[in-house]
Amino acid sequence: MGTWPADYQEQLSGTNCILCAEGRPEESGARIRFYASATADGYLHSHGVQRGYCVVIWRGRHVVEPTDLSDAEAAAFWLDMIRVSRAMQEVYRPLKMNYQLLGNRVAHLHWILAPRFLDDVAPGDPLPGSGYHAFPEDEVRRDVAALGEALVQMHE
Ligand SMILES: [Zn+2]
16 A cells, blocks of 8 residues: 655645756756756656656646646646657657656656557556666667657657
């Protein structure tokens, strides 16, 4: 059985939010940025259960629920997610994309996007939230470059 993070109440209130505290880094821990807009950053994780685990983080003020955004902010954040997903589909050619807006471990508003494959670690189910391992760094860097290139192509 899981537990809520020990500082979850502080995360919710924004007094102890790691995503607000980090600013907008190119790299942070186990993730590398490939997308940046006025409202969000998109990162590829270098750890996970399988390749292509991405996050799109809201980069305005501290927000937990999507319902806390104004209509204009919500529309912009939705489009951030769509653009990142289009790049991921170009690069990973998935069977299906998964979109998760959970916030159970990190409360600050973010989408988790994951490509799912025929040959997948959990066919027909959500991806497991544990059992993460590091991916080869050259593969991660190659994917970050390809995702960036896919985003450029979309704008041409
Ligand atoms: Zn925050």
